[in-house]
Amino acid sequence: MDDYLSVANSTAMWVLALVLVSIVVVQALMYLRHALAFSDKFGLLTPEEKARVYKTATITSIGPAVAVFIVSVSLVALIGAPMTLMRIGVIGSAVFELYASAQGATALGVELGKEGYGLQAFTNSVWAMTLGGSGWIIATLILTKRLGNAQAKMRTSSPRTLIIMGVITPAVIFLVLSINAAFNIRSLGNIEVEADKLAAALGAALSMLLFRHLGKTQPWLKEWSLGFGLLIGLAAGQLTHTMMA
């Protein structure tokens, strides 16, 4: 294996990564300013509510961010720090990038990070990750304007449909994601329960019910509820795992 990692971690790659990161940061800051200006102009959010949004968003982000960290830290050794920063930090998701970089290696008959995975195979992995990831950006570029127009039309013609859609669609998606995470469904007659993961899901779900109830008298709990729910889920999963072992 030739030393592709010295190229992968070279200054030029770092510069490219930092430019991409700054695009994402600048975008986030510009939208933040845009939304705050709109809110201030028409008094949509009180200063107290704004503070609550900052706090909730921060607390809620930390758990998933730590998990992404743990899952993708192994990528640094495989594709170098700058590519990990670009793919995990700003555009993609750990699972897809790992899959795509492996495809790039397979196309040249080698395995990701194993014997024979050199500079050319690494370059092919980079092509696979970026071209694969481009699909989402291109689809978003094409679709968002149309979706925005459709939404604006529905807002006047059938606002109720929008509200129903805003509740039912995400609830279905997240229920399916939860079931996927806790069960292995090979066919209807062949369903494997992953008891520890099911316990994590149930622990988190039940604690959310409790927090919602308590939140009526303790408003500060609302900011923490997803963070606490995640911690209780983690503990329930680990506890079940320990008891089963």
Added chain:
Amino acid sequence: MRNAEADSFYSQTFIPRAHRLGIVTLVLGLVFSLLPAFYLSFVVGAWPGFEAVLRAFIPIAAFVGVIWIIEPLSYFPMLGVAGTYMSFLSGNIGNMRLPVVIGSQTAVNAELGTRKAEVVAVIGIAVSVLINLVFVLAMVLLGNLILNHLPQFAIDMLKNYTLPSIYAAVFMMFLGAAKESMHVLVVIVVALIVVALPISEIVNVTAAGVGGILASLLVARFTSDRREKA
């Protein structure tokens, strides 16, 4: 009236500007995300050849091609225009952006579909993009150092149980936003049908998005608003 003024500002200034900002930043993001591949291929000189690139790309496109289109579509009702441009540039949508959106909206009692909810979503996503970057920077710079100091059980716990916990918690938050018990029933029935379909777990999330949108249209079409009747 103040409300009408806000409406016209929203549709004539807020949204058009959100589109312009999104298109410019996404095109820039697209170009700059491709630069490392060009740099490695033509400056360093490690171009693997068209055939190799295609051999890697075609299975990927076959695998996720449908998801490219369905994801922006099915997440749009929750993310809105600005939220969609931000989320699809920064990634981590299901595990981070959507939890932040529903969590922040619930924290300030912003009802789904209102201007307030949309503004809250944009602020929340922007904050979460910045927070996530801090963690990713720490990861690429100090990753192994930090990993070596974490006990193994903590690493396993975070690896194995974060997703089931966060998905189930977020599901409960959306369910809490449902005003009618009939909607809850529809959600459960549609989700059970989707997981029973003989398709892989990666595709069935997409099917959940499509199923959710179709079910919402049917529910809206065949039920009437109770408040209207009263």
